[in-house]
Amino acid sequence: MVRRMVHSLSMLVLAAGVAWPVAAQDKFIVVASTTSTQDSGLFGHILPIFKARTGIEVRVVAQGTGQALATARKGDADVVFVHDKVAEAKFVEEGFGIDRREVMYNDFVIVGPKADPAKAAGKDAIGALKRIETARQPFASRGDKSGTHAAELRYWKAADIDPQAGKGTWYRETGSGMGPTLNTASAMNAYAFTDRGTWLSFKNRGDLTILVEGDTKLFNQYGVMLVNPAKHPHLKKELAQQFVDWLTGPEGQFAIAAYKIEGQQLFFPNYAESKKTSQAESGHKL
Secondary structure (H helix, E strand, O other), rough: OEEEEHHHHHHHHHHHOOOOOOHHHHHEEEEEEEEHHHHHHHHHHHHHHHHHHOOOOHHHHHHEEHHHHHHHHHEEEEEEOOOOOOHHHHHHOOEEEEEEEEEEEEEEEEEEEOOOOOOEEOOOHHOOOOOOOOOOOEEEEEEOHHHHHHHHHHHHHHHOHHHHHHHHOOEEEEOOOOOHHHHHHHHOOEEEEEEEEHHOOOOOOOOOEEEEEEEEHHHHHHHHEEEOOOOOOOOOOOHHHHHHHHHOHHHHHHHHHHHHEOOOOOOOHHHHHHHEEEHOOOOOOO
C-alpha cells in the first residue's frame, strides 16, 4: 500500500513538470524474503557488497514465504527470494513471478533438549517426528505458513500424523518467525524444526541441540524471481533484474558461499549446478 502511494505521488510530481534525481528516486528495490535469510545474517553480509557494486539499495521485507508471496502479489515488492518450491511454482503459473532461478540451498534440522526424552536423535526425520508425537513431548512450530512451516507440515503428513490433534497440549504454534519460535522452544525445552542457517546464528539455545540431521529429505532449496511488471507496471524491473543477475552470477554466488559463522558455511550456492541440470533435462547441449 505504501509502495503504491509513493508511486502515485511520483506520477503527480512528474505530471507537474518536476523532475526528481534518479539516484534519490529510483536507486532502491524492495525484496520480499523469508525470515531465514534475514535472521541468519546472510543479507547483512551480501547486500552491502551488492550496493557497493551497483549503487542499488535493497530494502528487505522479511516474512514467512507465504506472506512474502502475498506481499509480492499486491505489487509491494520487486523481487521475491524464498524457499518453498511448490508455492513458488504456483506463483509463477499464476503470472505473478517471472525468471525464477535457484540460488542456494542448505538443510533443515530438528533440534531438541540434549536429554532427548522422545529418543528422536538420528538421521530419520519422519521416524523422529513419530517418536516425538508418541511421547507427547513439547514441539514448537512456527505455524505461520512460511516455507519452513510448509516443509514441517509435509514431514508430519509423511509420518501420517496430524499435529493439530495435539494443538494446545504438546504441539504449540507460535505464529511467528524462526528466531522467536526457537526462543519459545528454548524456554519450553521443546523440540523444533528449523533451517540450519537460522540455527547456527541463534544464540539463545539453552539446553537445545541438533538431534536430527543428514536425512536427504531435509534438503532446503532457495529460489529468487522477479515480480511480474505486467501485473504491476510501477515495479523497477531493470534494477530488480540487476539484483537477480548479481545474486546468481559469480560475485553473488561467491558472496553467499563466503558467509560463515564460527567457520561453518550457512548456505551453498547452486545456480550454475541447477542451470546445467535444467538444460540437460531440456535436451540442450552444455
